[in-house]
Amino acid sequence: MVPAAPRLVLGLLVLSLCCEACKKVTFRVPSELEADTLVGRVDLKECLPSAEFISSTDGNFKILEDGSVYTTSTLSLSAERKNFTILLNDIQEHVQKKIHVSLVKEEKKTQAERTRHARDTVLKRTKRRWGPIPSVMIENSLGPFPLQIQQVQSDTAQNYTIYYSASGPGIDQDPKGLFYIERETGNIFATRAVDREQYPSFQIICFATTPDGYSPEVPLVHTIRIEDDNDNAPYFTQDLFEFSVPENSKPGIIVGKVTAEDKDEPYTLHTALKYRIVSQNPPIPPVFSLHGDTGVISVASPQLDREVESGYLLLIEARDMAGQPFGLCTTGTVTVRIEDTNDNAPSFRQTQYEVRVEENRVNVEILRIAVVDLDEPRSPASRAVFEIIRGNDDRSFEITTDRNTNEGVLCVVKGLDYETAKQRVLVIAVNNEAPYMLAPHSQQVSQSTSSVTVYVIDVDEGPVFKPCLLRIDVKECEDIGTSIGRYVAEDPETGNSEGICYRIAPGQCNWISIDEKSGEVRTIRVLDRDVAEMRQGQCNITVLAIDRNGKTGTGTIQVVIQPGNKNYPRILKTDYVMCRDRKPICLTAQDGDASPYSTPFVYRITDRNLASSWKITRHNDNSVYLSPKGDIPFGIYDIPVSVTDNGGKVGETHVKVNYCDCMTPTECSGNTRELREGSVTLGIWAILAMILGSLLLLLILITICGCCGTGVMHRHVTDDCANHNLIISNTEAPGEEVMDHNIIPLQTTTDQGGYGIKTGDQQTFESVKGRGHTLESVKGGGHQTLGSVKEGGGQTMMDTCRYSYSEWHNFTHPRLGEKVHLCRQDEEQKHSEDYLLSYHYEGKGSLAGSVGCCSDQHEEEALDFLDQLEPKFRTLAEACVKR
Template sequence: MAANGPEHFRITAGFRLLLLTLLVLSFSCEACKRVTLSVPSKLEAETFVGRVNLDECLPSANIIHSSDPHFRIFKDGSVYTTNPVVLSPEKRMFTILLSNTEKREQKNLVVLLEYQKKVLKKRHLRETVLKRAKRRWAPIPCSLQENSLGPFPMLLQQVQSDSAQNYTVYYSIRGPGVDQEPLNLFYIERDTGNLFVTRPVDREKCASYEIIAYASTPDGYSVDLPLPLEIRVEDENDNYPIFTENPYQFEVLENCGAGTTVGQVCATDADEPDTMHTRLKYSIIEQQPPSPILFSIHPVTGVIITTSSRSDRELVDKYKLTLKVQDMNGQYFGLSTKSTCIISVGDVNDNLPIFTRASYVTEVEENKSNVEILRLSVEDKDLINTPNWRANYTILRGNENGNFHIVTDPKTNEGILCVVKGLNYEEARQVVLQIGVTNQAPYSGSGSSKTISTTTVTVNVKDQDEGPECSPQMQTVHVKENTALGTQVTGYKAYDPETRSSSGIRYQALNDPTGLFTVDETSGSLKIRRSLDRESNTFRQGLYNITVRAADNGGRTCTGTLRVVVDDVNDNGPSIPTTKVIICKTQMGSAEIVAVDPDEPINGPPFEFTLPSNNERVGGGTWRLSKINDTATRISFRNDPAFGIYEIPVSVRDRLGLSTTSVVSVDLCDCVVPSECRSRTSPIRGANDVTLGKWAILAMILGAALLSCILFTLVCGTSGSSQTKKTFPDDLAQQNLIVSNTEAPGDDRVCSTNGFATQMLNGNGQGFCGTSGSGIKNGGQECFEMMKGGHQTLESCRGGGHHTLESCQGGHHTLESCQGGHHTLDSCRSGGHVEVDTCRYTYSEWHNYTQPRLGEESIRGHTLVKN
């Protein structure tokens, strides 16, 4: 009784006041603002800290999270510790994170814990501060039968906390079925903890309800953690199984083997899974047409398969099945539902197309082409307008010449037989064709070895009066060239295709390019009007085409081509197209001569090249020929002939003995390559002929004049020598003669003071050698040696350096100009005439040089010869 006295009342009242103060402090802050809770300096694990108003911050929050793992937040705003917490120094802060994932909202609520310095009054002598000890809730989660008949409200169970032994505890619940949809389905008595349900429930709408039970003192202090309480709804077989489709549509090919999968059906049941209420069984209760039985269904999987291969689309193209599904594993008291399944039988090419007639007869006029002559029809039981039904026609026999063609009409599936190349009545009056037909798709039927249907078509050819026939279109005739004018040869021939005769046909030349022939009107033969030369430009490779038109008495015509082949005869001898060759004497000893023959090769090479042995131009064996190949020879020299141009007659003979002679001009030149050789102005005609140039003649005249003057001077000088004897000075600069010991001449040489060569003074060939001083166009030392025997030619020598003319004997000789350096000009000793080349000084140079010196008396005893 002492416990229930005034002191106990004062302690209880003081404790309640403290709790009320803490509650006021907890909610003194505004929503989503800082909340301060006063707590002891040390909190044990699972200790109630306080409660915050979460609805004022974010009422729709479905996720509540604490930033400090030492604290846990419940949906009602209760804050509990998860681990022992010590406030140091005297404050601690954490954040409550509120989120709504559906609306994508988030807010933060800051909680500040402060140390409570005020000492609470004792409620019991054994307690100084309210503590929450670990309690045990009762009972365990309960169940509820769906569709229960009541009576309602119906007691489910009693919720009780062990704290009720020490405190006055009030019970409350929150969650689905209480303050959430469905509202007011459950309630709890505050004082007793009895839990009631107010009406029947449906498990298919909600299989369980997760509610939370609370136990608190009258002043609002939670003495235990919130208790999650699951109320499970027990299932009742109150839902029929339902097919997912109605009707089902499947297709299976005809003649398919037994066990072929047709399709799969499926049903659902809203009752609790993995129970007898949802264990389904399938069955076929009817088939239309009923016979033969072709299908079966697996009772568990719902897979429909064929039980026979006797399905034939041409007999039955569609089957209707009535299906049933039943729960409770198909027991008679289970709930069942029916559905329809339509199975279409797909077509395969198991039927051949068959001709409606075994044979056909038709006709066509000859020479007609691209015309339709017949339509063939077939029957096919397969599905229309599919590859299994469409026909492909083929001509198996009788169309070896390609006169016929057959195609399929896509609309009627008929075969259209056409003539694409005209028939000839005279060749064949009747044509028999064998035509076969198949489908576009390969045949897949069984029981028949015949995979193609055939029929016979007889085509009669109607005769037609037609004109002459030019066959072959091009005809050929051979004519030898040089055939006599007026000769008649075979021409073009056309014929009547019916009589195979050429009588009565007239011919006319439509195109004769050069009018070489005339065409006989009645026979078509050719008559030669002009000479035929195969090598002329009229013929191309010996061919000549004439276009001929043939006409019969009815005016019908045909046109053909007559090709005239002009055969070659050996009427052209071989010839040498290039008759000028150059041989660089010091570098090469021969040149190549090539011959050509415009005749055909049979009348041409190999050629035979010869030199006439009795021709004086050949030079007594100086020139010779050596074979290179069938059309070329090589000309070479021997016995060291002189430089010059030689005209050599060369005879060329073809394989049949026809020959021609061509004069080849051989330029024997002092050169390195033929391009350096200059052409001669006067070719050498022969070894005994001499031709003098105009400058040579002028030089001889001037030389004779100078010689007369010098002789006259010498005579005059001799007569006066008795009075005054003059001698040559040893070295006198103003005189024309300079004594020099450089390459001194012998005793038989006299030096000349001018730049011209000494001329012959007597028959013994003694000459003079002079050292040039200021001679015209000359420099250095010139020496002319004695030339002995025969007639020689002295050519002008120009240039600087040292020059020597040595005596040569024999033959035909020339002194060529030598310029620069040290040169040697050899004379040929032989005898004969001398040819003087054209002097390389102009007439004005000669005149300007000789006139002032003809009157000089200082020139005594010197002779100047210029050739």
């Protein structure tokens, strides 16, 4: 009865309490208090009538709901006064109130008090008979009232004058006044009958006190149990139970479950229910059973046929006392709906029909077919599905279902031809959307069919093209007026083409024409696949056929233009430069035609003289290599080359090849020498350019000679040599001696008539140029010159310093290559840093590229000349490479 401390704390936390102190209470008690000793009683309702939680701030005391204060353990009062507080809490009203209690130790005792203390000493917490068994009161008892139901008695009545009292539900709480206790005897009486379903039991608190208010006993919690009386009949949980079950269900199939309840005491005979079927409508035959204990309804007979009975009404009963006749009972209603299954096959009302329809009519309804089905209307078991099972191979007919009338609607979807068939016989079958289910104890029925005879009515028709689409394949570029085919129509009635004229419908492409009487098709333009009107090389032309009666029929000619050989092959690039390495030239031709009139191409040189010195080598289907057969002079060659495609069409192209004394083709882009048929010829512009070049060269030489004075004459390079950059090489010691019969030592002289002599580190160049002579390198004390080779009597042949590009190239490149090779690597074969950094620009550009020691750009092109050295220079190069 005392609330737990945590519960009190929780109540204090959740409330915003308004604490008020009520009247202070003082009790005089002995200095020694036993456990469960009544200290006194406090009027709690005077302080807070709606207290929900009652607690004490001192754990040695407990507070009962009636305000009784008891000790919880043996307590000795050492001080004169002991204080604690009773806390009252109303959670809903957010109110907390306090009652301060003071315990004052007794100092002087009266005789009665000493006697009581002596008795208390004798009665030290011995077992007492202060707990009778729970009282039982019959529900709905008829009295007489007041009716004694129990007596409580304290063992302390042997030593004290004991007065009994009680509180709790039924006494001072609702239902108030139902029970009361006699003060002197402890007899408990009931004043009226009790409904167990409303009050199954009562718990009251009984008190035993002496006349002076002392309580020798702890308050007794006494239970009064109300014994159940079968005063409530069972009742069904639903006013109407509705179930459904498919027809033809097998016995034992569960239909549903009914439930009833009883308010009497559970697990007694008063609530032990039994179910049964009271009646069935229609009554014959009984088709359902009801389980008495569970209320489960199941099928009892296989004769559920929706077409006979679509539903049943059951009256059921629930009785308590395990179904005994004296038990209370109630009745309920159950409806069972029989669901339809497709156990009835549809059938035609008629087995034969006849109908007429005009030929060539399309999408027209010609017949409606009715069926009979006993299954539930508008359900999948009765909705008809029609099918034409015979006579509709060409798909000229179609049958559908009208959802509103469940009839089959027969239509013509393709025009019928009277000349082909004057009548058609159709066989139509019918089924349901739901699959057919055979009913028990019934025989399988065959599928219902009906035949429909369709008579075709003849009408006057226009001509008909056969076929309606004629494909004509035409080669591209056919001559105008070429006959490419014939397209005629027939009269369906006569089966011939007499009296029919042909025309091309307006708005067609104006490429072909058709003969008005014969239907012969001819070209009126050159057919071309590449024009805009063509779609993938074809176009469709509509043709009209008109008979004598003005009836018109249409057909389509599909003209497909096959690829033709209308383009001749031609070589794409015609200008080439060939250097002295005579690398073959790749010629590639192009043909606008498609296969098979394009590749492979056949190349041929049409000029016999040039064919003897030039040859063609096959590369692939559309390209070849052009190269000279042997040694030929430098110059420009105009070579006529014919190309024949796979269709035999020939195209001729003149290929101009500039065979030039060069290392790269860019060096000969301005060369004007031209050779035709093996002889050298100079054009007017070429001669004029040579004259102007010679005059310009002479002017430069005069200027240079004037600048040099009377000292040693220094040979300078002409414009042909100006494409190179001169490298200043400060040689401080002679190189290794090279002994070779092709190497002529340098002639050293000091007179002014000598050529090619220069002291110090300056480099000079001399050359003697003539037919049959070669340039040689002379190596002397730190000087390198272009030496001359003596003719005949050993005299030195002098030239006017007209060096060609090849002469300059042949002289400088071996030395530059050697220099680059030597300075390119150090002792560990690693690239070294450039130390030749002084470059002088003396022309419009250097074809040799960079000569820096560590320059890698164009390295391969700069060394290609080593593969074309003449014998003497090859020997010189090999000697110079030696270390």
